[in-house]
Structures are given as structure tokens and as C-alpha cells.
Amino acid sequence: MEFTEDVVQDTFIKAYTKLETFRGQSSFKSWLFKIGLNTAKNKLRSQRVGQLNLEKVHLSHGSKVENRIYHSNVKSQILQAIERLPQKQKEAIYLRIFEDLSFKEIADLMESPYDTAKANYRHGLMKLKNSLSRNDVLEDWYDLTEEIRIIPKIAL
Template sequence: MGREMDQEPSVRTDQQLIEDVRNGDRSSYSELVKRHQKGLLRLSMRFMKDLDLSQDIVQEAFIKAYEKLNLFEGRSSFKSWLFQIAVNVARNKLRENRYHFSDIDDVEIGVNATAESSLIDHAVGNILQKEVDQLPFKQKTALVLRVYEDLSFAEIAEIMQCPYDTAKANYRHALLKLKEVFQTRADLHTWAPETNGMFNEMNAKFAEAAE
């Protein structure tokens, strides 16, 4: 009996918090915001490259999610549903603010960068950053969600509101375009994959896309 009383309360699931919100408990939505705001900001930064605009996306996405919470059916995770809303908001923001997104040198696209990152690593990273930013929106979305958010293609399809095969095709086209950069730039040919963690990661994704 005493042992049971000493046990800490279990963490409530997203679905439980959503039900609480629907029943009038607004504090439960605050918990959902705390739980997902970092991931949503990270995702938004991949698209906007501007902290203020990214924070605007996060705020707008959470407001829209709250207003539409009764429409959430639970067929996907709340995170996927929230990402879907944020991606749509980001798309609209990009259309409104195209002039903001030509300079992306201050956004790190590199994977698993270490303290020993060299100038070569930085140069490769900058090339990738610029190529990623130039991808068509759907291809970039699939790439960001798969590579940086590590979501499954089923989740990506849900977020992009498209068939599974379409999500995978967008991902594949994006990676093949990036691979072409490495193949066509002579200054990249001398950098072996084992010398660069980021290059290793991208090579693995290229191979996966070709399957």
C-alpha cells in the first residue's frame, strides 16, 4: 500500500492531454505546447532560416491546432498532425517572404557535426545548405522530415497529405539532386566519406533513396 502511494504519477499521453483539453482543461494544452515546441521550432528553422519567422510559425501552428483540436481524430500521432499544420504555415510564409531566404549560411544543415569540424567540413556543409534550400518545397519537406526529424515515410505522407509512394518519391528526388552536386563538383571528389561524418550520413541516405 505504502509503495503504491510513493509511486510518481505516470506521464499522460498526448491523447489523454487532448481529451482533457476537449473537456475544458486549458492547462493540458500548455503541457502539449511545452512537449512539442522545441521540435516544432527546429522544423520551422529548417524552412525559414529566421528565428523570428520560425517562432511566428510555431505560435500560429499551435493556435491553429487548438482551434481545430476537435477535428483531430487520432489516426496519426499528434506530433505528425502538428507538423502537418506547421508545414502548411511555413509554405504560406515562404510565399509571402521569399526575399528572406537567399542567405542560409547561418543555419547548420550538417549532420552530427563535431568540435573537430574542419574548414573542409564547413565548406561541404555550406554547399549542401544552399542546395537543400533550392529544392522544390515538397522535396525539401520530405528530406527534412526524413533526414533531420527521422520520421517514417508513413508519417511523412501523413504530414504532406499525399500517398506513401509520393512522399518516398519526393525524398528520393531530393537526395539524388544532392548526390549530383557531389558528382559534378570536382572540388568535392577528394573528400572521402570516412573523413566527414556529415558526408557519411548523406551517402547513407543516397544509398537508401536508390533502393
């Protein structure tokens, strides 16, 4: 939680000090989110964290021990598979699934065309599907989309 709070605080400080640079080419929300995304990336880079801290990811539901173990294992494998994706695909998946942004907002943040943002997301999902089905993590595509929905929002 400390990482997230630091990023949010740094983001608002940077946005406040750079408010005069906001040109209105995109929405204020997109501009602020881009600052936050870059702040988080820089903070991770400076801490030399290459992987998601999976210990900070909490189970979102399920009370039975078997259920927790299963979901914890699947969640861990999904997050590791996401981490192995190319950067653009990883960002598109994170922004779409975890931040619930539209493809237009994703395109604005990634400074790419709408169709490219959509393609990065789609190609990332297909790579996840292939990676996870090769490892027998999930039986079919439906399972993947359902499992991704149970992963709580995490800070990159």
C-alpha cells in the same frame, strides 16, 4: 531563433483554435506537424524568403579553422543543393533527415502514398548526389551521407 519561436507559437495557437477539426485520420503528432509545416511555409512566403538563411546555420562540431571552413563550405553547398530540388523532394529530405520522421509520417504529412514519399526522398538524394559530385563538393556517396548528418536541424 525568432523565426522558429514564432512558427511554434503560431502553430500551437492554430492547433488550439482548430482542435475540433482534428478528425483522427492520422496521428495527432502528424496533424500538428502539418500545421507547423504549413505555418512555416506561409511565414516564409509572406517574408519573401526564397532561400535558407545560411548565416543562421551553425557548425555542429570541429574546432580547427580549416575544419570549420571546410564544413561551412560543404554545408552551405549541400543546403543550396537541397533548396534547388523540386518542392516534394525537398520536403521529403527535410522531413526525413532534419525531423527524423518515418516514411509513413512523411506520407501522411505530404498527403501522398507511402511509396511516393519514399520515392521523393530517394530521388531527391540521387539528385543531390549528382549535383554535388558534378561540382566536386564530395568525393563519393558516403561523404554526402556523412556530411548531411553533421548539418544541424534548421527551420525552413
